[in-house]
Amino acid sequence: MVLQRIILGMLAIAPMSGYDLKRHFDSTVNYFWSADKAQVYRTLAALVTEGLVEVRKVPGTAGPDRQEHHLTAAGRARLHDWLVSDLDRQPERNAFLARVFFAGELDSEELTALLERQREAARTTLATLKAVRKSTPEPTDRAERLRLATLDNGLRHARAELAWLDALEKELA
Template sequence: MSLKHAVLGLLDLSPLSGYDLKKAFDGTVAHFWSADQAQIYRTLTALVDAELAAIEVIEGDGRPSRKVHHVTEAGRAELDRWLQADPEPAVARNGFLAKVFFSPRLDDDGVRRMLAARRTAVEGSLGMLTALSEEEGEPSSREERLRLATLRNGIAHGRAELGWLDEIEKELS
């Protein structure tokens, strides 16, 4: 997945300003794709330059005007092309796994602290995803079922990682 396609997908759901797009990222897809504000604005500029998105300036009453981005027909065609293409191989970049790989430099207590910190982070993420899943309730549409599937995937990965952490901690005992 590329950031370009994530942005196109979110703009396909609703026209958004750059600020609102960041909020949408954080509230919808952040459990599997993240982007900072600068990346989002650079991507929006590239999408407009490529005519995959267009800008509408909305004048504010006594406030600064807002630039709202809309996906264009060319943008929808690119989104459809990407959705129908074969999945790209997953690029594995995991800073924590790099730490585990190099952790033999630490003593056992250092490794345990590192694992405990990761457990806390995973439990927090898992709690957030579980709460989001419960807020969604019973999905009533195909759209809701597919979007909820991404939350369930995040929950499954979190649970699997907690089990893996249990195994490592037992091996260190």
């Protein structure tokens, strides 16, 4: 599945421990993928038994020993296969839109509150992404430009969401 490929991708950028990976899932790639700790470690184990990843024990700098995971040639090939394969069409899942779809059950104040909470969420996303982009150094190669581009994608969708909320509230007024 996708999580496996993402882990291969992260290890292609740099060797990492499960702990490192988890931190990346909670920060850098968080706006397009997240993963539970347990799942990360189990997926890593599966990748090792598949021979796509190799482990090297290294002494911990501040704490216990780390199990540094390195991508093997087979792992890099598998990553490439995924990148050029047909798009994984994942089912659209938007719980907020589901609420709006059934929001006829709500009175005006409740509806306004619902939309307002979504506006807040979108504003927060927008602010977070803007902050991340500002703190990111100018990209020097294509790989970095592409990673930055995923941020811009998030920004555009956040703005689209806010614009939609504006239009909807105007329409309902």
